[in-house]
Amino acid sequence: xxxxxxxxxxxxxxxxxxxxxxxxxxxxxxxxxxxxxxxxxxxxxxxxxxxxxxxxxxxxxxxxxxxxxxxxxxxxxxxxxxxxxxxxxxxxxxxxxxxxxxxxxxxxxxxxxxxxxxxxxxxxxxxxxxxxxxxxxxxxxxxxxxxxxxxxxxxxxxxxxxxxxxxxxxxxxxxxxxxxxxxxxxxxxxxxxxxxxxxxxxxxxxxxxxxxxxxxxxxxxxxxxxxxxxxxxxxxxxxxxxxxxxxxxxxxxxxxxxxxxxxxxxxx
Amino acid sequence: xxxxxxxxxxxxxxxxxxxxxxxxxxxxxxxxxxxxxxxxxxxxxxxxxxxxxxxxxxxxxxxxxxxxxxxxxxxxxxxxxxxxxxxxxxxxxxxxxxxxxxxxxxxxxxxxxxxxxxxxxxxxxxxxxxxxxxxxxxxxxxxxxxxxxxxxxxxxxxxxxxxxxxxxxxx
Numbered sequence: 001x002x003x004x005x006x007x008x009x010x011x012x013x014x015x016x017x018x019x020x021x022x023x024x025x026x027x028x029x030x031x032x033x034x035x036x037x038x039x040x041x042x043x044x045x046x047x048x049x050x051x052x053x054x055x056x057x058x059x060x061x062x063x064x065x066x067x068x069x070x071x072x073x074x075x076x077x078x079x080x081x082x083x084x085x086x087x088x089x090x091x092x093x094x095x096x097x098x099x100x101x102x103x104x105x106x107x108x109x110x111x112x113x114x115x116x117x118x119x120x121x122x123x124x125x126x127x128x129x130x131x132x133x134x135x136x137x138x139x140x141x142x143x144x145x146x147x148x149x150x151x152x153x154x155x156x157x158x159x160x161x162x163x164x165x166x167x168x169x170x171x172x173x174x175x176x177x178x179x180x181x182x183x184x185x186x187x188x189x190x191x192x193x194x195x196x197x198x199x200x201x202x203x204x205x206x207x208x209x210x211x212x213x214x215x216x217x218x219x220x221x222x223x224x225x226x227x228x229x230x231x232x233x234x235x236x237x238x239x240x241x242x243x244x245x246x247x248x249x250x251x252x253x254x255x256x257x258x259x260x261x262x263x264x265x266x267x268x
Numbered sequence: 269x270x271x272x273x274x275x276x277x278x279x280x281x282x283x284x285x286x287x288x289x290x291x292x293x294x295x296x297x298x299x300x301x302x303x304x305x306x307x308x309x310x311x312x313x314x315x316x317x318x319x320x321x322x323x324x325x326x327x328x329x330x331x332x333x334x335x336x337x338x339x340x341x342x343x344x345x346x347x348x349x350x351x352x353x354x355x356x357x358x359x360x361x362x363x364x365x366x367x368x369x370x371x372x373x374x375x376x377x378x379x380x381x382x383x384x385x386x387x388x389x390x391x392x393x394x395x396x397x398x399x400x401x402x403x404x405x406x407x408x409x410x411x412x413x414x415x416x417x418x419x420x421x422x423x424x425x426x427x428x429x430x431x432x433x434x435x436x437x438x439x
Contacts (some may be wrong), residue, residue: 001369002336039269040269040291040428040438043269043291043426043428044389044426044428047389047392047395047426048389048391048392050392050395051389051391051392051393051394051395052302054394054395054398055340058394059392060338060339060340060397061328061387061393061394062340062342062391062392062393062394063340063342063390063391063392063393063394064325064326064327064328064339064341064342064393064397065326065342065344065393066328066340068364071311076284087279099339099422101293101326101327101328101412101413102412103413104412105411112410112411112412112414114411116411136391137345138344138345138368138369138390141345141348157279168369168370169345169347169368169369171368171369171390171391207399225389226368226369226387226389226390227369227387227438227439228387228438228439229438230352236282257390257391257392
């Protein structure tokens with residue numbers, strides 16, 4: 001695996017994620033517009049759809065917050081160092097060429113780094129797959145971890161209460177990822193993974209029931225597009241689970257704005 | 269749905285006529301200021317004229333032939349600036365704040381009788397960039413997203429009056 005090839009692929013995937021919203025996201029927005037009765041929500045949904053078409057056609061980022069750049073590498077561990085070099089070079093080049101907003105700053109001094117610092121996850125695999133996941137800060141700030149008592153029957157209530165307070169700031173209509181189980185960090189990781197996997201069906205019947213119930217309940221909150229009212233608050237909810245400790249019930253919640261930006265390709 | 273065409277600078281009269289739920293298209297000069305620039309503006313309030321419009325936006329820009337061109341320029345989350353906005357309104361005499369997600373009750377009170385909050389559609393950066401032009405930039409030491417950009421708007425919208433000057437809010 002050559003870093004230069006990975007760099008080219010990284011740039012291609014970033015351009016795709018930033019400028020071409022997945023078709024299923026667009027379909028979900030159109031379906032919401034069909035059902036929505038609130039005039040201001042309808043006006044805003046139409047504006048969002050117009051923006052998606054314009055971004056795709058003009059090849060410019062749909063949103064000025066070109067996001068945290070998160071990469072998931074599934075490949076032979078021998079190739080990890082070359083892949084990492086390729087991704088870093090690709091991010092630098094894409095930041096200039098597409099362009100992407102230079103979002104990274106020093107965490108304590110807040111001094112701008114005038115660049116983007118990617119976050120790369122490596123998993124050994126025979127697949128040879130690279131996935132980019134781009135997430136704006138408005139929705140990243142709507143992230144939470146709750147350590148519930150193991151006997152709690154209130155996982156859904158916990159998610160609903162959180163959405164009631166935070167959804168408005170995360171550019172609704174949103175996608176919601178819920179991670180139940182594992183330890184603390186695993187629950188948050190599962191919530192993020194749920195967003196990356198949004199669109200796939202959950203095989204677990206109990207988790208699938210929770211997804212349907214949460215979607216209905218979040219949309220009944222009346223928060224609406226950008227918090228200005230209506231019945232379109234969430235476009236999708238996905239739950240991921242993992243075995244946990246008998247004394248733990250971690251619930252991680254990750255929220256994504258309507259612009260669910262991701263792209264995948266084989267690493268050749 | 270009432271649609272209003274507004275031109276900057278805005279005076280108190282123009283602002284008081286706007287009602288929560290009205291849809292606005294704005295033309296004229298405005299300034300971007302988010303977390304860092306808002307903090308600096310409170311200390312250097314003469315950096316923008318009185319009666320200004322402040323846009324919560326960290327634009328994505330590129331250089332084309334030596335000129336700065338907007339690529340994508342939608343709103344950012346206003347609530348991050350909640351603690352700073354009452355001082356900004358008082359010191360700079362801001363007439364309208366454009367952003368997304370709304371502001372705290374304290375900010376709504378600070379806006380009373382003199383300022384409105386206009387909600388832009390989050391994520392619609394490519395579309396809004398077409399309606400805006402860069403007129404100048406200051407404080408680039410804060411980084412591109414946090415700098416104070418002077419933008420010229422031509423029918424910038426749709427924007428929704430989400431909090432009016434009488435304190436009525438849609439949130």
